[in-house]
Amino acid sequence: MSIATINLNTACIDALDLAPARIAIDRYLAQSEPSQIRFEILYPRSPEDPRELSEIPEVRLWFIRLDAAYPWLPYLLDWKGGELTRYAAMLVPHSFTKVEGIEFNPEALQIFVLQKLFVIHAWLGKGSSWTKLQQMAQVLGYEIDPSFFELL
Numbered sequence: 001m002s003i004a005t006i007n008l009n010t011a012c013i014d015a016l017d018l019a020p021a022r023i024a025i026d027r028y029l030a031q032s033e034p035s036q037i038r039f040e041i042l043y044p045r046s047p048e049d050p051r052e053l054s055e056i057p058e059v060r061l062w063f064i065r066l067d068a069a070y071p072w073l074p075y076l077l078d079w080k081g082g083e084l085t086r087y088a089a090m091l092v093p094h095s096f097t098k099v100e101g102i103e104f105n106p107e108a109l110q111i112f113v114l115q116k117l118f119v120i121h122a123w124l125g126k127g128s129s130w131t132k133l134q135q136m137a138q139v140l141g142y143e144i145d146p147s148f149f150e151l152l
Contacts, residue, residue: 002035003078004028009042013062021066036078052096054089063090072123074116079139088112113142121152
């Protein structure tokens with residue numbers, strides 16, 4: 001399985017330009033061989049700026065716009081490479097410490113996970129496998145009972 005990279009720089013982030021994502025996603029959808037998507041974010045900060053990228057409003061706003069345009073995108077991300085967690089951090093309130101790492105707001109993360117399950121299940125269609133959706137939820141710390149998908 002190959003990895004496709006969406007390269008983001010300050011100009012596209014500040015302009016809310018989704019072109020780099022559109023190009024990579026269109027390529028992905030045209031492929032016959034599955035791949036996964038990751039982000040390379042080049043957003044310079046001063047050495048005194050302790051914030052993580054997910055704590056910078058301009059970067060978060062770009063990801064909010066991306067998520068509005070492609071709400072099923074988490075399904076395509078490189079989960080093992082940490083992209084799903086990083087993507088969630090762009091959209092879900094959290095705190096970050098050097099010792100504990102990222103700690104999501106539990107209710108906000110639960111809403112995010114359930115909303116993504118609904119969106120992606122609809123995007124995949126009724127005949128799709130629930131296994132990968134269950135795995136996606138597990139990456140974010142949730143066990144989803146198979147009976148949940150029977151409701152859909």
